[in-house]
Amino acid sequence: MTAKPSDTGYVVLDRSQAAGKALALVQTLTADLLNGGWSLVWDVGEISLLLGPRARHAARLVGPKHLLIGDWRPNGERTLSALVGLNRDPVALARAVTSEGWGNYVFFWRADDSGLRVLRDPSGAIDCAHWRRDGLTVVSDQWPAEIDALLPREVAIDWEAVGRMLVHSQYSVRHVALRGVRTIDAGGFADLGRCTEIAVWRPKDVFGRRYETDPDALVEVVDRTIASLTHGAPTVIAELSGGLDSAITVASLLQCKPRSGVQLVNYYGPWIEGDERAYARATSAHLEAELTEVAKPVQAVLASELARLGQGIRPAFQGVDTTYDADMAARLSRRRAVSLTGQGGDAVFFQQATPWIAADRLFRGDFGALHPRYLANVGRWTRRSAWAVARAALGPMFGQRPGMDDDPHPWNRATGDLPPAKRMQIRQLANCQVFWRDCLRARAAPLIHPFLSQPVMEHCLALPTDLLAVGERDRGFARKAFKERLSPMIRDRRNKGDLTRYYGRINQLSLPMLRKHLLKGRLAEEGVVDRELFSAVLTDDHLIWDGQHNRIVLVGVLESWVRNWEARLSRR
Template structure:
């Protein structure tokens, strides 16, 4: 079970709620789950040692799940949480909540005949809803305790599985399961006896469209606010990869918070491009902390390990590096930490993507006032001429790439310039990092750079400002120039583990061949006949494709796991 697991049951009437709970109460108890909220119309169950704050509305018709903060970064007191949970949750109220508060939360409110669910804009807590027997179910995770409650008609959606295989490793909002409805980050989903409806309350494009170009946000203040609020006074295992983003998270912590970090962890390999210890050591020295260096050797890749990450509503793309996740999970448990703290998402929110489209944004936003020095710096950064034909070609490729995506954030990009649209699509992909992994079973995995305040600050700055002077993440570098070692700030390269993963997958080819060519996907006719030829050492070393193979193996494990779960569900 995940640290952020919970299931919320909202009955059309008390009798329906009781009928749903009574047959599974012992099952829940045996699995270590307990009742956190018990009202006539609403019940909430979660692991006894879970990490979620759960507060029932004062009137018994709502519930707030997770952490929520005001604009100053102060956590709401229990009474204020209870008040928030007992107010109506129509569109106007949902917009006010997203405007006045932020965090890692779900807000659920019952009214006559329907249930409204608001998922916070960061998407830090998963949310899937369905109806059965006069009860609306809201689940934050796919732990097998929910199996007796799943819709009787639910099954594997093979069309969605095929889509996952066509675009491996990318985040798909839609579920490869029928009769279950995912709630997107920033979405207000209403479901009831008369059906359901959806309103996207928060989307990145709206943040850009509402920006005030004359009063740009304070990027550093947004990062410090988010990092310090989310870290709180808890004990953490913190990632210190050697990259800029994790260094910024470390810098944003207060002195007292850094002292509470139980381990600053750097994973490295015996490939020069994958050994970033010198950079991580510089950050550790700067803050006077001890760095824990973990040497990586191969990948633990077998059917049992893949299955361990398959208890989710989607294949576990966030668990694609099993050794990293296992190591962090073990440290969280051994050090009695609350969870793990990462710098994931910084590449998107600070704009790391090298693209000529930044030049097109300058022209788009300033028209005839476009600055020649900006266009020149972008051309020099990418070492490519900024011809209109090259801009048009890159723009067409970006539009084509995101056309197959299904994320609600990408449904309305009107008046959003090309590089900014690329940033929005990158943020949609970053929802992968908010998904479950084995490390999140031991403690919450918190990514402060994907929090609402930081995303909004990055989105409100133009792509030109974010990359000023022809430099990726230039605004972030400038904001933290006094807090991050110059070795990191001046760094032009980025760690690369492709060769390491390629070698590791080569050593597991016999297992992958048997697992994939004789598995459930092959039986369903979804394995490309050409895969056999690609499962060779020479092909992987010369042409790559290891990440696609790992994603395919995760999908295979997920299908096997859910085929078994759906086949034996019963009350």
């Protein structure tokens, strides 16, 4: 039986201000959840915590009324309990927790003069949605259908939010398209009693700190982070895509894990441009580790597969490669393994080829940014003329900066005082939050994204982007830092694999299902998608060569999400 998103979830109920009917309903629903395999792990001071039948995050008391879900690792000797004792002010406590330790966690506590207070860790690994009804406060990452009865009275599909997700799937990173339901951002601290939220950790605040130019320091941070995140896991399955980021991840993993506890997997496409086995084999041979190679089948996406991806509180856009998602989920389940990825590496190590790095170099007072040789090198990398690079370098002096999103993530706000390429890095990092979201793999096992952990993010955010791109190439600093562990074939590689033809063929085979699913679906009925336009788009000729190969399947996932939640809300 396929796991539901809520099986690994948590639900926190604050009953301190709830009315009589709400209290009675909470008692009934709690009993139903306990009968369904949920566990009541904490019930103190009118606050209850329930964990799903397959919950993977531990919960523990760290203060009189302070509850931690997940893991917090101290940077020094001070424990979380010590921080609670030392910081009476709630904002000061939240800042201390994020500055003196790291991990994947949500931290709750209740004060006598206010409602529930919640801190979500800077990585954003554990989701955190909340709402109020009849004085009852509910907080959850993935709540089960039984809890739907406690949703706000005004709850309904937020069609404006759905429309935004259709245009920018990243909008789902910080929005739930249900009216009355809000989320706490990564690095955010919320006082739910006062309905306030502030960012106690932001990437922009990291930039400007003292940074370490020694490449070995980056290796140490990555090694230490991966060792900590995989500690206690008997088996780790790591995807070795053939690219730089996954090679770095695996190389660090093998520094702390015996090869008997590691399985490397490469998924390859049927056409040469999507077959990365040569690069994956070069890495595995260099690291003296075995590699499992799995062919990506060319088969249609099924409506039932899209339906599974619409079950969570957000559309499961991370599962749009349905055959890969299902295969990896099955492997993780069979081995009872955790999944280690290199996702987020493009952002933290700075993969973007942009002339704005010249402006960042000039921003820190290095006039080498205007040297003809540097301008020419950046121009070759970014495929622009040296004059265009020079204009970018001088652009901020004349008010020229990269554009921002219509609905920027809080991390992207108030970044006007940062150099332009650093702003681009932060925007890309905010978009990487999507990697933590729901998919079949996430339901099967913990997903570990070390490059999105707080220590690695902070180390790389502090570094100027022109140093991250040293040598005027993408991820130049990371290539230099890990050069001894990388095969020359990977270290010197300048191109990437391309699965456009593969996904185009998948879309073509899925066309009958997609036409029925979308042209007769709720998005079309509500006018969120233009039925005539999509009818023209959903053709063989268009889909086989569509460069945005996954976009049409993303729309299909969104359609399934809407159908699922309309059905759930109708049963309340």
